[in-house]
Structures are given as structure tokens and as C-alpha cells.
Amino acid sequence: MNKIIAKERLSQEVFRIELEAPHIARERKAGQFVIVQTDVDFGERIPLTIADADTAKGSITLIFQAVGVSTHRLAELEPGAYIEAVLGPLGNPTHIENYGHAVCVGGGIGVAPMHPIAQALKAAGNKLTVIIGARNKELVILEKEMRAIADELIIVTDDGSYGRKALVTEPLKELCEAEPKPDLAVTIGPPIMMKFCAETTRPYKVKTFASLNTIMIDGTGMCGGCRVTVGGKTRFVCVDGPEFDAHEVDWNGMLLRLGAYKPLEDAAHKELHESGQCRLDALADAVMAKAGLGKSGGAS
Amino acid sequence: MHDKTQLKAEAKSVLDGLKGKTLSNKDRMAIPVQDMPCQEAAIRAGNMEEVAIGYSEEQARVEAYRCLQCKNAPCISGCPVSIDIPGFLRLSAEGDFTGAADVIRKTNLLPAICGRVCPQEKQCQLVCTLGKALKSVDKAVQIGRVERYIADRERTSGQSPIPEIAAPTGKRVAVVGAGPAGMTVAADVRREGHEVVIFEAFQKPGGVMVYGIPEFRLPKAIVSEEADKLRAMGVKFELNTLIGRTIPLETLFKEDGFDAVFIGVGAGLPKFMNIPGENYVGVFSANEYLTRANLMRAWDQKRAATPIYHSKRVAVLGGGNVAMDSARMALRLGAEEVHVLYRRTREEMPARAEEVEHAMEEGIIFDFLSSPTEILGNEKGRVTGLRVLSYELGQADASGRRSPVAIKGSEQDVAFDTVIVAIGNDSNPLLAKTTKGLAVDKRGQVLVDENQKTSLDAVWAGGDIVLGAATVILAMGEGRRAAAAINRYLI
Ligand SMILES: Cc1cc2nc3c(=O)[nH]c(=O)nc-3n(C[C@H](O)[C@H](O)[C@H](O)COP(=O)(O)OP(=O)(O)OC[C@H]3O[C@@H](n4cnc5c(N)ncnc54)[C@H](O)[C@@H]3O)c2cc1C
Ligand SMILES: Cc1cc2nc3c(=O)[nH]c(=O)nc-3n(C[C@H](O)[C@H](O)[C@H](O)COP(=O)(O)OP(=O)(O)OC[C@H]3O[C@@H](n4cnc5c(N)ncnc54)[C@H](O)[C@@H]3O)c2cc1C
Ligand code: SF4
Ligand code: SF4
Ligand code: FES
Numbered sequence: 001m002n003k004i005i006a007k008e009r010l011s012q013e014v015f016r017i018e019l020e021a022p023h024i025a026r027e028r029k030a031g032q033f034v035i036v037q038t039d040v041d042f043g044e045r046i047p048l049t050i051a052d053a054d055t056a057k058g059s060i061t062l063i064f065q066a067v068g069v070s071t072h073r074l075a076e077l078e079p080g081a082y083i084e085a086v087l088g089p090l091g092n093p094t095h096i097e098n099y100g101h102a103v104c105v106g107g108g109i110g111v112a113p114m115h116p117i118a119q120a121l122k123a124a125g126n127k128l129t130v131i132i133g134a135r136n137k138e139l140v141i142l143e144k145e146m147r148a149i150a151d152e153l154i155i156v157t158d159d160g161s162y163g164r165k166a167l168v169t170e171p172l173k174e175l176c177e178a179e180p181k182p183d184l185a186v187t188i189g190p191p192i193m194m195k196f197c198a199e200t201t202r203p204y205k206v207k208t209f210a211s212l213n214t215i216m217i218d219g220t221g222m223c224g225g226c227r228v229t230v231g232g233k234t235r236f237v238c239v240d241g242p243e244f245d246a247h248e249v250d251w252n253g254m255l256l257r258l259g260a261y262k263p264l265e266d267a268a269h270k271e272l273h274e275s276g277q278c279r280l281d282a283l284a285d286a287v288m289a290k291a292g293l294g295k296s297g298g299a300s
Numbered sequence: 301m302h303d304k305t306q307l308k309a310e311a312k313s314v315l316d317g318l319k320g321k322t323l324s325n326k327d328r329m330a331i332p333v334q335d336m337p338c339q340e341a342a343i344r345a346g347n348m349e350e351v352a353i354g355y356s357e358e359q360a361r362v363e364a365y366r367c368l369q370c371k372n373a374p375c376i377s378g379c380p381v382s383i384d385i386p387g388f389l390r391l392s393a394e395g396d397f398t399g400a401a402d403v404i405r406k407t408n409l410l411p412a413i414c415g416r417v418c419p420q421e422k423q424c425q426l427v428c429t430l431g432k433a434l435k436s437v438d439k440a441v442q443i444g445r446v447e448r449y450i451a452d453r454e455r456t457s458g459q460s461p462i463p464e465i466a467a468p469t470g471k472r473v474a475v476v477g478a479g480p481a482g483m484t485v486a487a488d489v490r491r492e493g494h495e496v497v498i499f500e501a502f503q504k505p506g507g508v509m510v511y512g513i514p515e516f517r518l519p520k521a522i523v524s525e526e527a528d529k530l531r532a533m534g535v536k537f538e539l540n541t542l543i544g545r546t547i548p549l550e551t552l553f554k555e556d557g558f559d560a561v562f563i564g565v566g567a568g569l570p571k572f573m574n575i576p577g578e579n580y581v582g583v584f585s586a587n588e589y590l591t592r593a594n595l596m597r598a599w600d601q602k603r604a605a606t607p608i609y610h611s612k613r614v615a616v617l618g619g620g621n622v623a624m625d626s627a628r629m630a631l632r633l634g635a636e637e638v639h640v641l642y643r644r645t646r647e648e649m650p651a652r653a654e655e656v657e658h659a660m661e662e663g664i665i666f667d668f669l670s671s672p673t674e675i676l677g678n679e680k681g682r683v684t685g686l687r688v689l690s691y692e693l694g695q696a697d698a699s700g701r702r703s704p705v706a707i708k709g710s711e712q713d714v715a716f717d718t719v720i721v722a723i724g725n726d727s728n729p730l731l732a733k734t735t736k737g738l739a740v741d742k743r744g745q746v747l748v749d750e751n752q753k754t755s756l757d758a759v760w761a762g763g764d765i766v767l768g769a770a771t772v773i774l775a776m777g778e779g780r781r782a783a784a785a786i787n788r789y790l791i
Contacts, residue, residue, distance in 0.1 A: 023546045040503040042597055044605040069605050085503045087540045217596070217606075220501050220542060221728050222568035223588035229579055234572065239730060253579050256681030260581040260609070 001082045005059060010141045013066045014109060015075045016051070022058030024050070024088045030096065030120040031211065031243060033113075034060070034088030035219040036074065043084070044070040047216045047238075049113030050089060063112035063141065090219045091242045094209070098125040100183035103175055103206075104150075105168050105197050107133040107189025111142050113211060114188045121186075122149045129154070129182070131171050133189065137162035168193060169200045176204040183207070187246060191258060195251035202247050210246035212237045215258060228254045304337035304353055311358035318365060325368050329430065333439055334363040336654075341661040345631050348515045348599055351658055352416070357395075360449040364392035366430060367441045374427040375443060380777040381407045385424060385443055392446055401454045404447060409487050410480060410776060412455055412522050415448025417513060417621075418773050419652045438653075455525065462532050466493030471790045474499060474558040476543045476731070479507020480772045481564035481763025483526060484779030485786070486535045489562075492787045496535045497558075501542045504595065507566050508764075509772065511595040512587070514625050516632065517655070520594075544734035553758070560758045560786045563746060564779065567764035569726040573617065577675030578721070582609060582683035586618070586626045586722035593629050611718035614638045615686055617672065618722035619649040624656060626720045627664045635718070638664050643671045643691055643704045669693070669704060673711065675719055685715040725769045743768065752782035760786055 006018040024034060033049045052061040066075045077083065094117050102121045106114035111132050122128045130150040134140045135158045147153050154171045155163030164171070168189075175182055185208040187197040194210040201208045214226040214237045221239035228237055229250035235241065311334060321327065337353040338344070344351050355363065367389040375385040384403050391400040404411045418424075424443045425431060431440025454460050471494045475482045478500035490496045504510050506523040531537070543549055543565075552558045570585035572578050589608075592598040596606035614630040616623050619642035627638045640659070642649060645668045649656060660666070667688070674687040689711050691704035727744035739747045739755035745768055746761040748754055754761050762778030764770055 023541070027546065027548070037503060039605070042600070042604045044596070073605075085540045087501065087542060087546070089545055090542070217588060217591055218502070218568075220568070221730060222570070223591055224570045224572065224585040225588040227579060234574075234579065250579075253681065256581055257579065 001084060002086045004077055004079050004081050004083065005057075007077075007079050010063065011138050014063065014112075014139070014141055015066065016061060016063045017074075017077070018054075018059050018061045019083060019086065020058060021060045021086055021088075024086070025053040025055050025058050025060050028053050028060065028089035029093030030116040031094030031113075032089035032091050033219075033242065034062070034086050035090060035216065036062070036083060036087075037085040038070070038073045038077065038083055040084045043073070045085075045087075045217055045219065046070045046074075047090070047213070047219060049116075049211075051112045051115055063109070065109040087219060090238055092240075094120065094186075094243055096120045096124050099207075100126065101129070101180070102126040102184040102186065103129045103131065103172065103182045105131045105133070105172055105185060105187040105189070105193075107168055107187075107193040108135070108139060109141070110187075110189030110193075110211075111140075111146070114186065115142055115145055117186055117188075117211075118146065119149055121184075126184075127151050129175060131156065131168050132163075133157070133168035133193070134162075135159065167196070169196050172197060172200050176201055176206055181206055185209070185246075186211075186243075191251065191255050194246060195249075195255070198246035198249065198251065208246040209243045210249060211242045212244060212249070212254065213242070213258075214254065215260065228257070302335065302338040302340070304356070307335055307337050308356040308358055311356065311362045314362045315358050318362075323365065328366055328368055329433060331362060331366045333366070334359040334442060334445070336442075336445055338658070341658075341663070344516065345628075345662045348632060350519055351516050352654075354452055355445055355449040357397075357449075357453075360397075360446050361393055361395060363442050363446050364389040367393070368430055368433075370429045374429060375424045375441070378424040378427040380423065380771075380773045381780065383407050383424075383447075388450065389441065389443070389446060392450060397450050397453050400450045404450060407780075408447075408773075408776070409484050410526060410772070411447050412451035413480070413509065413518060413526070414773050414776075415444045415446075415451055416518050417652070417771075418444050419771060420444040421653050423773070455522070460529065462529065463487070463491050465491060465533060468495070469493045469790065471495065471559045472497070472557055473786060473790075474543075474552045474556070474561045475564065476549075476561065477501075477507060477564040477566060477763075477765075478505035478527070478537065478539075479564055479566050479763060479775060480509060481566075481765075481775040481779040481782075482507070482562065483530060484776045485562045485564065485760075485762070485783045486530055487533065488780060488783030489786055490530070490533050490535050492790070494559075494787075494790060497538055498530075498535060499538045499541045499543050499547070501540070502595065503539055505537060505539070507564075511591045512622070512625065514590065514594055514629050515599075516628070517625065542730070544731045549731065549735045549738075549759070559790060560760070562779075562782055562786065563731060563754070563759065563761035563765060564763045564775070565728060565731055565765045567725040567745075567767075567769045568728045569744075570721070571724050571726055572721055573672070573723065575672060575674055577677055577683070580675055580677040580683045580719075581681050582611075582677075582717055583675060583719045583721065584609070586616075586622045586720055587725070589626055589720050590622075590629060593633065599629075599633060608633060609718055611635045612637070613716045614718040614720065615672075615714075615716040616640045616720045616722055618642065618724070619644065619651060620722065620724065621651045621655060622724070623720075623722035624651045624659050626722050628655075628659055628662060630718070630720065631662060631664065639667050639714075639716070640664055641667045641670050641672065641686075641688065643669065644702075645669060645693065648701065671704075672719075676713060683717055683719055685713055686719065688712050688714055725764075727765055727768070731765075751785035752778055753785060758789065 226237040231248040425440040428440035598608035694705040760782040763775035
């Protein structure tokens with residue numbers, strides 16, 4: 001049981017929560033994640049990256065997007081409430097060293113897991129460029145935090161409502177074409193974005209890591225549900241990863257596996273909204289009404 | 301014959317016939333083996349309730365009367381924890397089930413579980429004199445079934461005694477992993493008055509008994525009762541704690557003040573076949589499939605958030621208990637046709653005989669002497685079938701096992717939408733990887749001496765992490781040995 005001590009809504013569908021987890025706070029390193037369960041009998045076990053930790057307070061911070069049933073349930077919890085189970089820190093920490101010039105590419109919610117990695121790279125002496133990509137202005141998160149640590153911050157949006165109107169791969173390509181080219185790229189975001197980042201840096205032979213967000217169950221190497229093919233070998237993301245050489249990952253295979261439960265998940269998510277059980281809808285509607293807009297149609 | 305009422309009536313008339321008689325060995329040999337009452341195959345394939353219902357008192361007594369009370373009692377050495385089998389059978393025959401429970405409790409902490417899941421026909425019952433005399437292991441005294449009856453009777457009476465705990469010693473023992481090995485160590489060490497904390501990665505204690513073995517074979521309520529009993533003894537559980545990550549093993553000694561550690565982390569690393577197509581959508585390790593279904597309760601789709609694949613034609617690869625459980629689970633989750641593909645024949649199958657029999661009754665199809673060479677899929681990356689190669693049994697090897705030889709050119713493509721790989725588990729490397737100085741062999745199994753002591757000071761290990769994938773009772777046996785050594789060490 002882990003108590004939520006603070007909660008903030010970063011955008012319509014993105015939440016930041018801080019929770020008590022003294023052991024995890026003490027042991028965690030950049031790049032590691034936890035598995036969270038809001039209901040130990042019937043709930044799903046979902047992986048979320050540790051976005052930050054405060055060892056003095058014994059707390060960790062998670063930033064997540066309410067995309068389906070389990071993340072919704074989590075978003076409904078208020079400070080003072082308890083999360084029934086939090087397991088971690090899981091996965092291998094990011095290998096941090098002074099590479100020289102590091103470019104961190106975060107897409108959407110991927111900016112959250114990127115933050116501790118960017119922080120650690122900066123602390124190790126790297127020159128740091130951060131690219132934040134989002135569908136629109138409303139979905140840009142952690143701009144302030146990233147600006148505080150990055151030597152250069154580039155923001156792009158799909159619709160041009162903020163920063164440059166572009167996909168993250170455009171500025172990434174420009175950086176690779178520049179002299180000297182970057183020494184390291186790290187990409188975290190939707191798998192399709194990571195795939196294209198890998199394709200962008202490949203011709204320039206810029207070492208690129210991607211943090212994979214496969215479906216997971218135990219997170220301890222017991223089930224094999226998180227497996228992906230990397231360099232022709234089957235690897236378990238939860239124990240061998242989550243970071244891998246992006247040029248070696250079988251992205252198409254991973255994309256197919258991620259969709260395994262899509263129809264079932266979507267049906268469950270739809271039911272949650274239609275049954276009127278989703279308290280986020282009400283919240284979102286209130287926000288929208290205040291802003292003088294119509295009904296939100298739900299968070300995501 | 302599986303009908304409960306009828307079996308009970310028959311047993312009653314046998315029992316009445318035995319009243320007041322002094323039984324000769326010949327009389328005992330003439331008593332019929334008591335069948336296990338079961339849910340009808342057609343009905344149970346559609347529910348998650350326990351298949352085997354358990355003996356009635358009459359049946360338990362009649363079965364116990366079959367025991368010849370051999371002086372040398374070979375059955376005792378067949379049991380990994382050496383239960384005084386003729387002792388508890390004699391008391392059961394007389395109807396003294398409380399006395400029988402006391403006998404069992406001396407060596408077996410989890411009789412309700414062992415009675416259900418022990419591969420008796422390979423252990424206690426294999427060497428039973430009665431079975432030998434009647435020339436069939438199936439006719440041996442049904443030791444496990446009587447054991448289960450005794451344990452269930454005590455359980456449901458609400459009077460299972462909580463073992464006495466010695467005065468506090470001030471010593472602290474950490475148990476890593478709440479499977480049968482860890483739970484046994486916890487009980488035995490706690491009894492001596494030491495403080496015990498069990499650290500478990502999952503949200504529930506029980507290990508494979510909760511995430512692997514299905515409800516229809518081992519009700520989860522039994523496992524949680526055992527955990528509650530440990531709590532009543534004063535054992536503490538720290539769930540959702542992964543030793544090696546949440547707390548490094550060394551920290552348990554250095555900062556948390558533990559005096560000894562037991563490692564019982566099981567063999568949780570699923571093996572795959574390493575054939576093409578294994579990462580298609582619709583291919584699962586048995587661990588994943590069963591964890592979704594059992595621990596995450598995906599079988600209860602109305603309430604569970606964890607999804608499970610909707611399958612029509614399922615292929616299960618393997619021939620052990622894990623394969624049987626996966627196949628029967630798939631059936632219960634609504635599959636129309638479930639095949640088990642096994643490279644050898646029924647005789648060589650490592651699964652418990654009763655489970656194979658039950659699976660066959662439920663309509664699972666067994667494709668013996670066959671094994672896939674490739675998993676086939678479509679452009680969406682979903683499984684569409686298997687390329688299956690046929691085998692024949694060749695010469696017996698040194699161990700006397702006839703090994704399968706592929707028949708050239710016998711490949712055939714068979715349509716399936718789901719493939720469950722149930723060919724066993726290797727050791728999970730996490731703890732060895734994160735703990736300096738913990739010696740393991742090349743398969744990742746923790747190396748121990750005859751007292752279960754590892755290469756590290758004050759650290760013992762046992763169960764599947766030492767033996768490779770084994771059994772509940774062997775894990776318990778190792779736990780008892782380790783606990784005894786820990787108790788000696790802490791004096
Ligand atoms: C190592 C790791 C770290 C992660 N860190 C974060 C994080 O810091 N913040 C965050 O918001 N999310 C993170 N994720 C993704 C997060 O686990 C999923 O969003 C979550 O499991 C969805 O659960 P749900 O029940 O709400 O949605 P579901 O109903 O299960 O899914 C809703 C939609 O999300 C997609 N989806 C499901 N699981 C994943 C997944 N693992 N990755 C991507 N898409 C998925 C589904 O295809 C579906 O379209 C991480 C994943 C991994 C493996
Ligand atoms: C599907 C299936 C069916 C089976 N059927 C039978 C049967 O019919 N009869 C039979 O006798 N045996 C059967 N077995 C085998 C039997 O279950 C195992 O041999 C037995 O459970 C091993 O016990 P254990 O205590 O060593 O480990 P486990 O039961 O594996 O328990 C280990 C526990 O440790 C936890 N853990 C792992 N790493 C850590 C860590 N670092 N920190 C904290 N906790 C950790 C795990 O989460 C787990 O709960 C079956 C196994 C399976 C998978
Ligand atoms: S514990 Fe297992 S092997 Fe021992 S007597 Fe009971 S059923 Fe037989
Ligand atoms: S070997 Fe069989 S008959 Fe002999 S004592 Fe044991 S159970 Fe009874
Ligand atoms: S999530 Fe189960 S092995 Fe990785």
C-alpha cells in the first residue's frame with residue numbers, strides 16, 4: 001500500500017502523482033520503472049517509469065497518460081488515497097556516461113520517462129539537446145523542467161499550435177547533419193515514433209537508445225509477455241531492458257505485439273465511459289465548461 | 301465412476317462389511333480402490349471449480365483400510381518428507397482423523413496442497429507394497445487422497461491448531477519468495493522463536509501455487525489459508541518487494557538487521573522453443589497465460605481488468621503439469637478445440653497421471669509424437685497455425701528412455717490461432733545478477749551444500765531455484781532442511 005501525497009493534472013489526459021515508496025526512492029536510478037496495481041484482486045499490473053524521486057521524503061513521482069481502464073483508475077485516486085501495489089524499481093538503469101553531445105527525443109508522454117535520463121546525462125557532463133514532440137500545445141509536458149537542464153530545447157507539435165510544426169524526426173535529422181553530429185540519441189515515445197527516430201539516426205551512425213514500452217505482466221522476467229526481438233534474439237524488456245539499441249530492435253514485430261489486446265482494451269475503455277463510471281469525464285467537462293467550451297468527450 | 305453419492309454409498313456398505321472383523325492381508329487386498337469423486341467432465345470444462353471433489357469420510361476410511369501396514373513401509377521413503385504413512389492410515393481407518401492430522405503435521409506443513417498436487421504415482425504410491433502385490437501402481441493405497449481428506453476435514457472444522465512459538469530469541473530471518481519452499485522455512489524458523497519476514501515480489505503469497513496451478517486443481521482459498529496461518533504465527537509478509545531491486549540482498553543484513561536469509565525464489569524464467577514465429581501475437585509462455593488467468597483472474601472477465609486472448613483453436617506444446625494446466629485452462633476460457641503436442645508418447649509424459657486422465661475426459665486432444673518446427677502467422681503478425689513434424693520412438697538411451705526420432709518429410713501445416721509454450725522454466729537470473737558472490741551453476745541454479753547453504757555467509761536456498769523446475773513437496777523438503785540448518789546456526 002502506497003499513499004499518494006500529491007497530484008497534479010498536467011494536461012487533459014496527463015497526470016503527475018507523488019507517492020510514498022521509501023525503498024524504491026532509495027534504490028531507483030534513471031531509466032527504471034515500477035509496476036502499479038490499483039486493485040490487487042482484479043486490477044491490471046501496469047508499468048510506469050519513475051519520473052523523479054525524493055530520497056529525503058521517501059517518495060517517487062509518476063507521470064502518466066490516462067489511455068485506458070487501468071490508467072483511468074489510477075487518475076481517479078486523490079492525495080491521501082492508497083495505491084494497493086507498487087513494485088520496483090524494475091529494469092536496468094540507463095547507462096550514463098559523458099558521451100559528449102546527447103540528444104533526448106521525447107514524444108507525448110515519453111517526455112516523462114525521458115526527464116530523469118536527461119537529468120542524469122546532463123549531470124554526467126554531456127551537452128544536452130532535448131526535443132519535445134506532441135500532438136498539440138495542450139499535450140506538451142515538462143517544458144519548464146526540461147528547459148532548466150537542456151542546453152538547447154526544441155519543441156515541435158503535429159498541428160503547429162506550439163513550437164515548430166513538425167515531427168520530432170525533422171530537428172533530429174538536422175542535428176545529425178550538423179558538424180559535429182551528436183554522440184548519442186535517446187528516444188522515448190510511441191513505438192512508431194521511436195522506429196522513425198531509429199531510421200533517422202541510422203544513416204549517420206549516431207548511437208541510439210530506445211526505451212521500449214511493451215505490454216507487461218509481472219515485470220520480473222517470469223512471463224515472457226514483454227518479449228521483443230533485438231538483434232535477431234528474443235529479449236525480455238522488463239529484465240534485459242527497457243533500453244535497447246534502437247537500430248537493432250525489430251520495430252514491426254514490437255508494433256504487432258503491442259496491438260495484441262487492442263480490441264479488448266478499447267472495448268473495456270469504451271464501456272468505462274459509456275457506463276458513466278469514469279469520473280474523469282465529469283472533471284474534464286467541468287474544466288471545459290469553465291473555459292467556455294463544449295463537452296470534452298472524455299479524457300482520450 | 302465419479303459420482304459422489306454413489307461412491308459414498310458403496311464405501312458405506314464396504315465399511316459395514318468390515319465392522320468387527322480382524323482383517324488379514326488378503327481381506328485388505330480385496331477391498332476395492334476408492335475412486336475420486338469428480339465433477340462431470342462436460343460440466344467442469346465450463347467452470348473454474350475444483351475438478352476432484354474429495355473423498356467422503358466413508359471412502360477415506362475404506363481406502364485407509366487397504367493399507368497392509370508393512371513393517372518396512374517403503375511408502376515412507378517414497379515420500380520426500382517421510383510422512384509416517386502407515387501411521388496416519390491406521391488412525392484414519394479407525395476414524396481418528398484428528399490423530400491422523402497430528403501424525404501428518406509432524407513432517408508435512410501443507411497436506412491439503414500436497415494431497416492435491418503431489419505426483420503420488422511417482423513418489424509414495426509408486427513403491428507401495430499393495431500396488432506391487434496387485435501388479436499396478438493404480439491399485440496402490442491412494443495415500444494422497446486420504447491425506448487430502450484428513451487435511452480438508454481439519455481445515456473446514458475451523459480447528460487447525462496454530463503451532464506453538466518458542467520465546468522470542470531476538471534473531472531475525474528474511475525469507476525471499478513466498479512459494480512452498482519459503483512458506484515452509486518461515487513456519488519452521490518462526491516456531492523456534494525467531495522473527496520472520498517473508499519478502500514476495502507478487503501481490504499475493506503462494507508462488508506457483510497461486511499464479512501457475514489453476515483454481516480448478518488447487519483452490520486459491522487453501523493457499524491463502526496457509527498464508528493466514530503463518531500470519532497468525534507472527535510471520536510478517538512484505539509483498540510487492542523484489543529482493544535484488546527493491547532491497548538488495550546485502551542490505552537485508554547491513555541495514556535491516558537480519559541474521560539469516562533464505563532464498564526460495566523459484567524457477568520463473570519461461571523457456572521457448574527457439575523456432576521461427578515465436579514472437580507472433582497469439583504465442584504465449586504457459587507462465588504468461590496462466591498468470592493472466594489465475595493471479596490476474598482474467599477468467600472472470602466481468603470483474604478483471606487484465607485481458608485474455610480469445611482463442612478458438614489452441615495448441616499447447618509440452619507434456620508436463622504445466623502443459624495440462626494450460627490446455628485445460630484454455631478450454632475453460634472458451635476455446636473450441638485444444639491440442640497438446642508432445643514429442644514422445646503418453647508413457648513418457650511427466651504430468652501427474654490423474655491430470656492427463658482428466659484432460660482426456662474433458663476432450664483435450666493429444667497429438668503424441670509430434671512437435672512443431674515453425675509457428676505460422678499472417679501479415680498482421682497473428683498466429684495462423686503450426687508446421688508440425690512427426691516422430692517415432694527410437695532406441696532406449698543410457699537412462700532407459702526411448703528418445704524420439706523425427707520422421708523425415710512428415711511436416712504438415714495445422715491451423716491454430718493460439719500457441720502456448722509449456723516446455724518448462726529456467727532459473728530467474730535476477731537475484732544472482734544483483735547479489736555479489738552468490739554461486740550458481742551454468743543453468744543459473746543456486747549452488748548449495750547438503751544443508752542448503754549457499755556460497756554466501758548466513759544465506760540458504762531451496763526449492764525450484766536450486767532443483768530446477770521440480771515439485772511442491774520437494775520444495776517443501778528443501779525448505780525443512782534449510783530451516784533446520786538456520787535454526788542450528790542461530791542458536
Ligand atoms: C517500461 C515501461 C514504462 C512506461 N512508462 C510510462 C509512463 O511513465 N507513463 C505512461 O503514461 N505510460 C507509460 N508506459 C505505458 C503504460 O504502461 C500504458 O499506457 C498502460 O499500461 C496502459 O494501461 P491502460 O489499462 O490504461 O490502457 P489499456 O486499455 O491497456 O490500453 C490503452 C491503449 O494504450 C495502448 N497500450 C497498452 N499498453 C501499452 C504500453 N505498454 N505502451 C504503449 N501503449 C500501450 C493500447 O494498445 C491501447 O491502445 C510504460 C510502459 C512500459 C513498458
Ligand atoms: C503450471 C504449473 C503446474 C504445476 N503443477 C504441479 C503439480 O501438480 N504438482 C507439483 O508438485 N508441482 C507442480 N508444479 C511445480 C511446483 O509448483 C514448483 O515446483 C513449486 O512451486 C516450487 O516452489 P518454490 O517455493 O521453490 O518456488 P515458487 O513456487 O516458484 O515461488 C517462488 C516465489 O518467489 C517469488 N520471487 C521470485 N523472485 C523474487 C525476488 N527476487 N524477491 C522476492 N520474491 C521473489 C515469486 O514471485 C514466487 O512467488 C507446477 C508448476 C507450474 C508452473
Ligand atoms: S506428501 Fe506427497 S509424497 Fe508424501 S505422502 Fe503425501 S502425497 Fe505422498
Ligand atoms: S507401502 Fe502401501 S501398503 Fe505398505 S504401509 Fe505403505 S501404504 Fe501401506
Ligand atoms: S513482463 Fe513478464 S517477463 Fe517481462
